[in-house]
Structure formats: C-alpha cells, structure tokens
Amino acid sequence: MKQKLTDLTLSEKTITTTDEDQKLLEILASVLDGLSSVISANTELILHDMRNPAHSTFAIVNGHVTGRQVGDPIIAAPVDDKGFDLLLDPRPPSKGVTTSVGRYKSRTKDGRELLSMTVLLRNKKGVPVASVCANTDLTDYQVLHASLGRMLSRPSEPQVKEADHRQTIDELIEEIVSDAIQRAGVPVALMDKSQKLKVVSELTKRGVFMIKGAVERVAEALSVTRFTIYNYLEELGQPRGSDLRAAASKQTATKKSAKKPA
Template sequence: MRPQKSIDGERLIAVFSDLVAPLGKALPASSEVVLHDLSRLPNSIVAIYGDVTGRRVGDPATDLLLQLTIAGDFDHQDAYETVLPDKRRMRSTTMIIRDVAGNPAAALCINTDLSSWIAVHDIARAMLGAVAERPEKSIPDAAAPVTETFVRDVEELAQQLLSTALADAGVPVELMQKRHKIAVVRDLRARGMFLLRDAVETVATALNVTRFTIYNYLNELGEDDDAPGDAALPHPKG
C-alpha cells in the first residue's frame, strides 16, 4: 500500500532535501519544514528543519499522513489546523511531490506554531479597544482543527492508533464479539496501522486473539494475500 521507489522520485527527494533548511530559515522561527519519503513509511522523515514538534530524521509520519496514504488521497492539504498534545494550535500545509510518471514520491510539510501569533492578535485587539476573545477563537474564520498526532517513534504511533480505534469501538475488549473486533481491524486498516512493523502481533495482543485470527479478519475484509503495509511480515502458514 505504500508508494514505491522510483529513480525520478529518488532524484526529487534529494533535491527537496537540500531545500528543507533554506526554506526553514526563510520562515519564522515558529515554523518547521519536514520532508517525508513516502516509500519509507512509517519511518518516513528524511529531512527536517525547526523544532515545533520535536521530531528528527528517521521519526515516523503522523497518523493523518498514514491514513491519507491508505486512502490513496494524495492531494495537497492546504492551511489546515492541528492541535499538539500541549494544546498549542498549528497551521499545517502538506504538498505531495510526484515523480515524472505522476506517482507520489514525497510529502513536504510546513507546520507553524500559532501561539505567538494568537497572543499578538489578542494584544492588538485589546489595544484597539476590542473585547479579547478566547485564544481558541482568536483566528477569524478558522476551520475546525484536524486531529493529527505528531509522534517520535513507531511504538507511540501504534499505541495512538490502537487507543483511538478502541475508543471509537465503544465496547471494552473483554466484552467484544467477533463483529466488534473485525470493526476495529477495519478501522485500524483505514488508519494505516498495518503499515507498521509487527502490527499484526500488536493488534492481536490488544484484542486478545492470535495473529492468525487477525490475518483471518483481514481476509474477510478483502485482503486475501497481504495485510496492507505488512509486507515485512510473511503470511503465516497453516
């Protein structure tokens, strides 16, 4: 399910890797520029400038980028808002870089911490005599923030995906029937969980079933040969 490497894609990634630092230096210090090699998902970060999210080269993609990859949604994502775990609001843009054949090769992301800008906005309104608004309403016409988790390792990403899917199921694992567990697996597949190494074992443990059961659930969901993104894991033999 992850995009495949290509010679032109590798060339583009090399070119954009050299542009990440100059672009980051041209932006305010509250911004971060990140380049993802989509063929390396989940540990896709190959270049980064800035420290807004605290990530480094070799760290994984966000849950949102995984989900868009699974859905094949490789359109640009412009100026969407996200919220960090410490409640800071960010404005993010993701540009998909395609090779000469039109296949997605990389994602160039710009994340800007809005905290200081919100504070300046509120001060300006107060100085002009306007009633100060609550910080979360300070940016006019702002769209509702997108849920996106910025993690520093695959284990943290896996736990985030699992906790979200289990919470959405609305049924404690110990009370789940087969239909509930299949629904959780379907949700996790859509979120890109099975792009992660050892995903089958991780999900099996969380749902109190064997990994063979997870493969059976995936087969029932229409993946007869390979669990999405689980190419590193051989399908178990009977």
C-alpha cells in the same frame, strides 16, 4: 556548503545519485533548506521518504514544533494528520502525479492546534516516494487574538527542549493503539465487531499498519487473531501497510540484482 554574503546566505549541494527517487528526495531536501531562511519559527516543514515508513523523516525544518527528528517514523505524525487519507486512497494509484490536501487542522501530542498541509508524490510506477508537509503552530496567534497588547512586544525565539526520552517505534505503536481503544469508549472485552472495526479504521488512518509487525500488536491488543485484523482491513477497503513496504523492497531487490555481474 554555505557561505555568508553580507545579509545573504548561499547554499550549494552536489547531487550525484542516478536513482530518480533518491534524486527527487535530495532535491526536495534542498528546497526545504532554502525555505528555512524565510519561514517563521512556528512553522515546521518535513520531508518523508515513503519508501522507508519506519524511518521516513528524511529532512526537517523547525522540528521543535512537533518534536520530530530526522529518522523518525511516519507514525510520529500529528494526531488527525490528513496526509494518510492521500496515501490510503482506495482508487488505483496514478503514475508520476502529486496529490495534496491543505489548510486542515491537526494537533500535537500535548494538544497544541496546528494548521497543516500535505503533498504526496508518486513515481512513474505509481508508488508513493515522497511526502512534503507543513505544520504551523497556532498557539501564538490564539494568544494574540485573546490579548492584542501582546502585539506590542517582540516575540522571543522558541527554545528547543531536549526530551528526556525519545520514543521508540514500539512505544509509539502502543500509545496510538491505546489512544484509539480509549476513544472507542468500550473495554476490549466488551467490544463487538463494529467497535473493533472502528478502532482498526482509526489505526489505519494514522498509518500504524505501515510498520512491520503492527498487525500482530493490534491483534493482541484487541484480543483477536492477526487474520481477523487482515479481514477487518479488507472489509474497510483499506490497503495494507505491507503493500507499500513490498513495493519498496521489490525496487531495492531489482537494483541489487542489476548490479550483479553476468
């Protein structure tokens, strides 16, 4: 509920869930809502539910910066998003802690440069639950730097453009895999093991393997078996995306069984 009090906006939200992870997400969503009244329109704030990678976007402010919406997958993140480095840290996960990385550069699909930060939160079991990210579009600052006269005019409010087509998860995976192969600079038919490992490493950093079925898709694109992809992941020392999904599914199953009558 929101009330307008002169120049102030009062927001109230009742949180009734007893699930600690869900409660944390709802509290963080309220924080994002409050911050939306003081941040500039070129800064995106986004909250991810790490228990649901395929639809991780739980709350978002100024989604026009990257074009994302609530319900979008984790792999719709900007290119060179360092948040995945926190998630894929090979060290044993600590319980109930937060880790963060800040002031790194990422970019949108259309090439705009972003100044970004990511905070990853784990629950008491050490499982990633939530991720809070901020992405500032540097375009206006870069233009101002090139032309100081622009500072004399009042910047216009950015207009959200409605996309003609919203990408599906399958299309996102195909685009990311294709981009990684192109960046390798060698046709798949001529790739050796080290080059394919490099592609798999890049896809891991972009969170592709967190999505169910991605291993099979990547294996087909690289003309290898899915077991080969699993071997590549093991050789790279990276956890499989299925590990996170399994942890989330286990928690859900435990809650359901606890509700059944004895």
